[in-house]
Amino acid sequence: MRHEIHDLLAPLPGTARQVHSFHFGPAEAAGKIYIQSSLHADEMPGMLVAWHLKQRLAELEAAGRLRYQIVLVPVANPVGLEQVLMDVPLGRYQLESAQNFNRGFVDLSDEVGNAIDGLLTDDAQHNLELVRRHLADALTRQQPDTQLQSLRLTLQRLACDADMVLDLHCDFEAVAHLYTTPEAWPQVEPLARYIGAQACLLATDSAAWSFDECFSLLWWQLQQRFGEHFSIPTGSFAATVELRGQGDVNHRLARLDCQAMLDYLTRFGAIAAEAPPLPELPFPATPLAGVEPVATPVGGLLVFCVQPGNYLEAGQLVAEIIDPIHDRVTPIHCNNAGLLYARSLRRMATAGMVIAHIAGREAYRSGYLLSP
Numbered sequence: 625m626r627h628e629i630h631d632l633l634a635p636l637p638g639t640a641r642q643v644h645s646f647h648f649g650p651a652e653a654a655g656k657i658y659i660q661s662s663l664h665a666d667e668m669p670g671m672l673v674a675w676h677l678k679q680r681l682a683e684l685e686a687a688g689r690l691r692y693q694i695v696l697v698p699v700a701n702p703v704g705l706e707q708v709l710m711d712v713p714l715g716r717y718q719l720e721s722a723q724n725f726n727r728g729f730v731d732l733s734d735e736v737g738n739a740i741d742g743l744l745t746d747d748a749q750h751n752l753e754l755v756r757r758h759l760a761d762a763l764t765r766q767q768p769d770t771q772l773q774s775l776r777l778t779l780q781r782l783a784c785d786a787d788m789v790l791d792l793h794c795d796f797e798a799v800a801h802l803y804t805t806p807e808a809w810p811q812v813e814p815l816a817r818y819i820g821a822q823a824c825l826l827a828t829d830s831a832a833w834s835f836d837e838c839f840s841l842l843w844w845q846l847q848q849r850f851g852e853h854f855s856i857p858t859g860s861f862a863a864t865v866e867l868r869g870q871g872d873v874n875h876r877l878a879r880l881d882c883q884a885m886l887d888y889l890t891r892f893g894a895i896a897a898e899a900p901p902l903p904e905l906p907f908p909a910t911p912l913a914g915v916e917p918v919a920t921p922v923g924g925l926l927v928f929c930v931q932p933g934n935y936l937e938a939g940q941l942v943a944e945i946i947d948p949i950h951d952r953v954t955p956i957h958c959n960n961a962g963l964l965y966a967r968s969l970r971r972m973a974t975a976g977m978v979i980a981h982i983a984g985r986e987a988y989r990s991g992y993l994l995s996p
């Protein structure tokens with residue numbers, strides 16, 4: 625294992641921070657896998673899984689069983705991790721800029737496309753290496769002005785030449801679920817089965833430039849631009865894996881998730897071993913545009929009537945919002961049928977707040993598809 629330390633731009637004198645990456649596998653590897661956790665720095669289940677992975681990958685490396693290079697970043701967001709305000713961790717948005725840490729990664733598809741225009745050939749492998757080289761160069765040329773940009777660039781540089789990128793997150797209260805693209809779904813589906821993902825939400829472009837999308841979308845956009853005349857492979861596929869809810873941090877689940885990820889990497893060919901048979905997929909993949917964010921029009925005590933993992937019929941009661949002053953009880957129903965995969969942790973709802981998310985089968989939304 626090689627331990628690398630990446631300095632972030634220090635916003636003030638004396639406040640330097642670093643990102644630590646751990647590199648496993650042979651120098652001449654067949655490919656590269658990148659796994660990070662807790663980019664949203666108040667989402668800890670992935671960090672515990674990453675820590676378990678770190679021990680197991682060291683054993684596998686010592687036994688000579690790693691075929692791929694595997695890069696692990698267990699603390700992907702030291703900036704957000706330190707944001708604890710009055711005993712409450714606030715790791716989703718940077719306090720200084722109010723920006724979501726998992727949005728706004730740099731889109732280099734035009735720049736890379738312009739650089740490779742005229743250099744593509746009929747050889748897909750040549751084109752793959754060409755794109756990767758120009759992507760790495762373009763990322764090297766980027767000059768961050770802020771610590772947040774510096775963090776995003778550091779992570780993007782570490783992962784830009786990986787065949788597979790896995791970003792470990794969690795929701796508030798949730799069952800295991802994941803986000804990926806329809807194009808990547810055939811490759812991600814075995815992971816969904818091993819993890820037991822109950823909702824798999826597919827979108828080519830959610831318009832958010834989240835970490836997973838900055839890899840998938842680059843190749844997709846180059847394919848749109850050059851694919852008619854040249855063979856452009858998908859150099860990276862990525863998934864955001866949601867390891868249940870914020871409170872689901874325990875060794876039992878983390879060991880299961882760690883084993884599921886190792887089984888998936890084995891099946892993918894990154895680890896030399898026999899992969900166990902694939903379990904059933906609990907619930908078919910659905911479009912991200914089919915997710916219903918269930919919101920409450922009024923504020924009050926939020927009392928849920930359904931649990932994460934429940935399949936709801938259209939019009940089913942999701943929660944009651946209680947105004948204890950006027951004794952008003954407002955029932956909140958969902959419009960569409962689907963699996964309730966995540967719900968809020970808050971129990972005092974404000975008017976307009978999204979209280980739960982339901983994975984429906986039919987796409988009905990467009991434009992920006994993720995939460996802010």
Ligand SMILES: [Zn+2]
Nearest residue numbers: 664667793794
């Ligand atoms: Zn997250």
